[in-house]
Amino acid sequence: MNLWLLGPEVVLVLLGLSLLMMDGVVPTARRRLLGHASAAVVAVLCLYALSGHAGLPEPGYAFGRMFVLDGLAVFFKALFLCAGVFVLLLAADMGDRLGSGVTEYFVLTLFALAGMLLAASANNFAVMYVALELITVAFYVLTSYQRSRVASLEAGVKYLILGALSSAFMVYGIALCFGASGTMQFDELAAKSAELAENRLFQVGMLLVLGGLAFKVAVFPFQIWAPDVYEGSPAPTTAFLAIGSKAAGVVLLVRLLGGVIPELGLKWEMLLMVVAAVSILFGSLSAIPQRSLKRLMGYSSIANGGFVVLGLAAMSKAGSAAVLFYLAGYLFTVLTAFLVVAVVVERLGTDDFSALAGLHQRSPLLAGALAISMVSLAGVPPLVGFFGKFLVLKALVEQGTALPSYFVLGGIAIIGVVISFWYYFGVVRAIYWNQGPEETSPVVVPPVIRMALVGGVLGILFLGLFPGSVWDAAVAAVALLKF
Amino acid sequence: MTDVLFYVFGGLALACAFMTVANPFSRSPVASALFLVLTMVWLAGLFVLLHAFFIAAVQILVYAGAVMVLFLFVIMLLDLKEEERRHWNRFGVGAGFITVGGLLAVLATTIVRSHAGAGLTPELEGTTHALGLALFQRYLLPFEAVSVLLLVGMLGVILLSRRDLK
Numbered sequence: 108m109n110l111w112l113l114g115p116e117v118v119l120v121l122l123g124l125s126l127l128m129m130d131g132v133v134p135t136a137r138r139r140l141l142g143h144a145s146a147a148v149v150a151v152l153c154l155y156a157l158s159g160h161a162g163l164p165e166p167g168y169a170f171g172r173m174f175v176l177d178g179l180a181v182f183f184k185a186l187f188l189c190a191g192v193f194v195l196l197l198a199a200d201m202g203d204r205l206g207s208g209v210t211e212y213f214v215l216t217l218f219a220l221a222g223m224l225l226a227a228s229a230n231n232f233a234v235m236y237v238a239l240e241l242i243t244v245a246f247y248v249l250t251s252y253q254r255s256r257v258a259s260l261e262a263g264v265k266y267l268i269l270g271a272l273s274s275a276f277m278v279y280g281i282a283l284c285f286g287a288s289g290t291m292q293f294d295e296l297a298a299k300s301a302e303l304a305e306n307r308l309f310q311v312g313m314l315l316v317l318g319g320l321a322f323k324v325a326v327f328p329f330q331i332w333a334p335d336v337y338e339g340s341p342a343p344t345t346a347f348l349a350i351g352s353k354a355a356g357v358v359l360l361v362r363l364l365g366g367v368i369p370e371l372g373l374k375w376e377m378l379l380m381v382v383a384a385v386s387i388l389f390g391s392l393s394a395i396p397q398r399s400l401k402r403l404m405g406y407s408s409i410a411n412g413g414f415v416v417l418g419l420a421a422m423s424k425a426g427s428a429a430v431l432f433y434l435a436g437y438l439f440t441v442l443t444a445f446l447v448v449a450v451v452v453e454r455l456g457t458d459d460f461s462a463l464a465g466l467h468q469r470s471p472l473l474a475g476a477l478a479i480s481m482v483s484l485a486g487v488p489p490l491v492g493f494f495g496k497f498l499v500l501k502a503l504v505e506q507g508t509a510l511p512s513y514f515v516l517g518g519i520a521i522i523g524v525v526i527s528f529w530y531y532f533g534v535v536r537a538i539y540w541n542q543g544p545e546e547t548s549p550v551v552v553p554p555v556i557r558m559a560l561v562g563g564v565l566g567i568l569f570l571g572l573f574p575g576s577v578w579d580a581a582v583a584a585v586a587l588l589k590f
Numbered sequence: 591m592t593d594v595l596f597y598v599f600g601g602l603a604l605a606c607a608f609m610t611v612a613n614p615f616s617r618s619p620v621a622s623a624l625f626l627v628l629t630m631v632w633l634a635g636l637f638v639l640l641h642a643f644f645i646a647a648v649q650i651l652v653y654a655g656a657v658m659v660l661f662l663f664v665i666m667l668l669d670l671k672e673e674e675r676r677h678w679n680r681f682g683v684g685a686g687f688i689t690v691g692g693l694l695a696v697l698a699t700t701i702v703r704s705h706a707g708a709g710l711t712p713e714l715e716g717t718t719h720a721l722g723l724a725l726f727q728r729y730l731l732p733f734e735a736v737s738v739l740l741l742v743g744m745l746g747v748i749l750l751s752r753r754d755l756k
Contacts, residue, residue, distance in 0.1 A: 120738055215746070231732075234732050237735040237739060263750075308701065331649060397700060450693075
């Protein structure tokens with residue numbers, strides 16, 4: 108039993124439990140410190156994942172090969188933990204405005220984080236399902252946390268109903284896969300994947316499982332929840348949904364399509380292409396008329412989910428590595444954007460574009476950070492968003508020699524990028540050029556958030572100017588896939 | 591004999607499940623909940639046919655007993671009169687029928703054509719001994735993760751139903 112492989116997960120759960128205990132002793136005014144302390148612990152875990160785990164000579168297994176720690180898992184664990192640090196800091200800053208008990212918010216975030224780490228390491232359908240449920244159930248509560256706001260409750264109910272539906276799809280799919288193959292273990296399934304790819308029962312089961320994962324990634328046809336839930340949830344939850352929950356779906360998609368059933372994935376290239384193309388177009392086109400920043404990010408998240416599936420549809424190692432890099436860049440851009448959104452919503456009371464007018468005078472830092480993240484999301488060099496999109500498209504074109512439809516798909520993706528310029532630069536225009544209200548008092552940004560913002564912007568710039576190290580890590584992470 | 595009973599239990603479970611969601615005679619949530627209890631009972635019958643006696647007993651005790659009694663209490667306490675009104679949304683009903691019909695057709699043809707279940711053992715190792723071994727050896731990791739999941743569920747219910755609304 109290699110229990111130490113599960114170190115980060117165990118630490119996170121224990122940290123959550125001890126926070127619950129300490130909630131009774133710590134005075135209300137000091138609760139915020141608990142958030143900062145847990146963010147510090149998560150940051151240490153993130154560094155540990157980046158350093159100690161990274162040098163694994165070969166995959167480590169625990170619990171009868173149900174838990175695997177390979178390059179792919181380590182890459183995503185570092186990503187989740189990094190997102191966790193930002194989300195905890197943001198939640199600590201929001202403090203009392205979260206409504207019922209801020210400590211419980213930290214605890215639920217930590218448990219969801221533990222679920223994400225477990226999902227990255229799942230090597231068995233049972234572990235995968237439990238990990239995803241742990242994430243989803245925690246998010247049911249996190250989305251509806253501000254009980255006094257109707258929008259938050261509405262977001263919670265919508266997420267609950269659609270989440271339960273997608274869980275039902277997934278668990279039925281797992282049952283069919285188990286019925287067809289007699290095993291839930293990923294490596295046993297991989298050993299007979301060629302034979303299973305011809306089995307119709309297994310195909311339908313796998314399709315349902317992929318549908319459940321598509322809900323997590325928020326891509327067509329399971330994208331309908333994203334805008335409403337993003338708009339209604341508290342800002343830290345939305346940020347965590349946008350990167351954490353999405354990446355948890357992506358790591359399982361990469362593991363299943365690349366490591367377990369590559370034959371079936373090749374069969375379904377066309378399906379993945381259609382899903383990617385429709386998501387990109389749907390997300391980009393619907394984002395144009397939006398006036399609320401959070402809702403805009405919801406549609407943008409669908410389009411970005413489309414880009415992730417685009418990389419997977421290439422069915423090559425380069426494509427999967429591009430997806431990993433894309434998510435690493437998306438992590439910093441989205442978190443920076445939501446840090447700004449959270450502060451704007453808190454200080455100005457709304458996230459409508461009209462509130463953004465004159466922001467560059469009231470707080471140059473907020474305005475600059477939001478502008479940089481929007482420009483990066485749009486995909487302008489030399490920011491990281493450009494390299495993500497470029498690498499995905501490059502992987503796609505490399506496959507184009509084999510199947511011309513890849514060129515069509517690449518064309519659609521470029522149309523999506525062009526459309527997205529329109530609405531991302533709409534935000535930038537609202538900040539810098541729109542005539543604002545008379546109000547010009549400076550917006551105060553607390554020092555911790557200022558630090559986090561600077562960290563996020565540095566991440567965007569660093570990954571954009573020096574993509575080499577993360578790209579190498581992404582390539583190493585997908586080395587064991589079987590394309 | 592077992593085969594006949596399988597179809598009897600299976601058919602009854604399906605019929606009761608249908609009555610839970612689309613009862614043509616009554617819109618009362620209490621009737622739906624009671625049909626759900628019946629569905630659980632027939633499912634327990636299916637588990638008995640698989641020789642999974644412990645799971646069958648748990649199905650009756652926990653689901654049909656404890657969980658459903660809670661359901662009924664909640665329904666009766668909330669006094670859901672609104673639900674009894676019928677309102678049809680034509681687009682919703684149409685889209686629902688098409689989606690469910692399509693899904694059903696795909697699943698049914700697949701299951702019929704793939705000769706599902708051929709070569710599998712008809713009986714499970716359903717004794718408490720075998721179940722305990724599976725839970726605490728093979729499936730220990732998901733089992734432990736479920737304990738965290740239950741804690742999250744509990745925390746969530748307490749948070750969302752707590753009284754001190756500001």
